[in-house]
Amino acid sequence: MAPQRRGAPKAPEGSGAAERRRQSSAKSVRAPREVQRKWLKTTILGACAVLAGPLLWSCLGGDDGVTEVLAHRGEILPGRFIEVPCSEDYDSHRRFEGCSPRKCGRGITDTVITRDEAQRIRSIAEKGLSLGGSDGGASILDLHSGALSVGKHFVNLYRYFGDKIQTVFSEEDFQLYRDVRRKVQLTIAQAFGISESSLYLTKPTFFSRINSTQARTAHDEYWHAHVDKVTYGSFDYTSLLYLSDYLDDFGGGRFVFMEEGANKTVEPRALQQFNGLRGRDVSGTKAGVTCHCFREAPLRPKRKRTQRITKTDFSHFW
Known part of the structure; x- marks a missing residue:
């Protein structure tokens, strides 16, 4: 069946x-x-x-005539230091003898590096950033961690490009980077009256390139007000070394210290025509009194190298 x-x-x-x-x-x-x-x-x-x-x-909204200019683009400053009262907020942070600030303030100088060093260090930034670049207005290159902006993300350039990196950066490039870092470290130590040997480099330390491209991610919104000590915790001092000139290479993008009553701004400067020096360095303590931001850049791009030096573990020292 x-x-x-x-x-x-x-x-x-x-x-x-x-x-x-x-x-x-x-x-x-x-x-x-x-x-x-x-x-x-x-x-x-x-x-x-x-x-x-x-x-x-x-x-x-601070471009309303109340902003005081601490450093004009046409000035040549061998060194200018503005001491400010330390914030009580700083008392709640861990302190390190010989490194933690004894005084709080803001330093500006145009004599950290030579014109040749500035041109070479800018070339290093351009070579690295040419490998990627953000879809938004702010691109980052961190030679320590290898972080590089690519599109809307970050990649580790040492892993991503492998042996190709050896054809991009030379040992002379890395040595120059170390030399410039030491000069910035010495400048901070002298400005704040502490021993250079007590300062150690923490992270992140990076090059940034900023232009007028519309922001695509939160990382592109560089203009938000912030206090580095609150944002990162480990920072006691922050230094920015500009490699471009305000109004010549870019518009907007000024560094602004935010205070009650009136903001105080620094006009970035790179080229020094008179004495062969280049690279305006802006440094300050992160003691709660240095809430700051950057104006949006409506014109051409700018490049700056951002350094954070603080008392930290040797694993972050380069």
Whole structure:
């Protein structure tokens, strides 16, 4: 006898309706949870907007005639130091004898490196950044960690490009980088009256290239007001060495110290026509009194090298 075919069991009448009722019930349970999540997300975003609003307004809306210029692009400054009261917030941070600031302030100088050194260090930045570049307005190159902006992400250039890096950077490039870092370290030590040997380099330390391209990620929004000591924790001193000239190479992009009543700005300067020196260095303590930001750059790009030197573990020293 031929085997008989058996069809699939017949579903009881009304099972489809029962299934629809179960789905409807599940949706009714999920709905309040989804609404709660949406409201929670909206509340968090709203709170962030409220907190960030005053800072952003102070920074982005500060071109109203009340900004004091601490250093004009046409000046040549062998050294200018403005001492400010240390914030009480700094007392809550861990302190290191011989390294933690004894006084707080802001230093500006045009005599850290020579014109030749500035041209060569800028060339290093350009070679590295040519391997990638952000889709937004701010590109980062960190020779210590290997971090490089590529599109909307970061890659480790030493892993990503492998042996090709040896044809991009030479040993002379890395030696120059170390030499410039030591000069910046000495400048900070002298300005703040501490021993150079007590300062150690922490991270991140990087080159940045900023232009007027619309921001694509949060990393591109460089203009937000912030305090480095709060943002990074390990920083006691921050130094920025500019490799481009304000109004010649770019517009906007000025460094701004934010204070009650009036913001104070520094016009970046690289080329020194008179004495062969180049590279305006802006340094300061991160003691809660140095809330700062950068103006948005509406014109041509700028490049600066950002250094953070602090008392930290030798694993971060380069």
